[in-house]
Amino acid sequence: GENVEQHPSTLSVQEGDSAVIKCTYSDSASNYFPWYKQELGKRPQLIIDIRSNVGEKKDQRIAVTLNKTAKHFSLHITETQPEDSAVYFCAASIGSGYSTLTFGKGTMLLVSP
Amino acid sequence: DTAVSQTPKYLVTQMGNDKSIKCEQNLGHDTMYWYKQDSKKFLKIMFSYNNKELIINETVPNRFSPKSPDKAHLNLHINSLELGDSAVYFCASSPVPNTEAFFGQGTRLTVV
Numbered sequence: 001g002e003n004v005e006q007h008p009s010t011l012s013v014q015e016g017d018s019a020v021i022k023c024t025y026s027d028s029a030s031n032y033f034p035w036y037k038q039e040l041g042k043r044p045q046l047i048i049d050i051r052s053n054v055g056e057k058k059d060q061r062i063a064v065t066l067n068k069t070a071k072h073f074s075l076h077i078t079e080t081q082p083e084d085s086a087v088y089f090c091a092a093s094i095g096s097g098y099s100t101l102t103f104g105k106g107t108m109l110l111v112s113p
Numbered sequence: 114d115t116a117v118s119q120t121p122k123y124l125v126t127q128m129g130n131d132k133s134i135k136c137e138q139n140l141g142h143d144t145m146y147w148y149k150q151d152s153k154k155f156l157k158i159m160f161s162y163n164n165k166e167l168i169i170n171e172t173v174p175n176r177f178s179p180k181s182p183d184k185a186h187l188n189l190h191i192n193s194l195e196l197g198d199s200a201v202y203f204c205a206s207s208p209v210p211n212t213e214a215f216f217g218q219g220t221r222l223t224v225v
Contacts, residue, residue, distance in 0.1 A: 031211075032211050032212070034213060034214075038154075042218075043203065043216040043217060043218050043219055044156065044203070044216050045216070046213050046214075046215075049213065087154055089156060093210075093211045094211070099210050099211050100146060100158045100161045100168065100210070101158065101214055102158070103155070103156040103157070105153070105154070105155050106154045106155070106156075108154075
């Protein structure tokens with residue numbers, strides 16, 4: 001099955017800095033790559049996603065890049081703010097009829113004022 | 114207005130008991146899931162249910178059984194609870210497989 005590796009496990013930045021979280025996946029058939037943000041005690045919520053026919057996607061301060069050849073994708077957050085502090089999960093899904101999301105182990109992002 | 118709702122939010126029970134967690138979605142989605150999040154925050158798929166077909170993660174003990182009375186509900190029943198079952202269980206749904214999953218608020222299960 002699919003295996004998703006995520007790095008780093010923790011990331012501390014100063015407010016206004018950029019943050020980058022990287023993930024690799026094992027199954028070349030994966031074609032859907034979402035990123036979820038989970039605040040303490042809350043549910044995971046989608047912040048951005050990308051499909052394999054696109055190399056980059058941006059939404060305000062958040063961007064995701066995908067390298068299909070290398071089988072890795074990254075989340076970029078610019079101008080970080082304290083409210084960006086949370087656990088971020090990458091995931092990958094194979095484009096078959098009954099595929100499910102396989103999650104990375106999460107990155108705890110701490111943005112200090 | 115809650116899209117995916119789970120009950121209860123907290124569940125404390127003794128080893129050996131049987132318990133159920135209910136999940137309902139009002140989004141009209143065809144696919145529902147159960148995820149387990151352990152103390153290290155790792156999210157692991159347990160079951161997915163799509164169009165009356167159940168896909169089971171082979172690592173899930175058979176003490177866990179999902180039950181879907183209709184497309185909007187996917188309940189989780191757990192027999193003979195063990196200490197290691199303590200975790201947060203998330204229900205989720207998506208319009209079809211391989212699309213955004215919408216999560217419920219989670220059920221924190223504590224087995225004592």
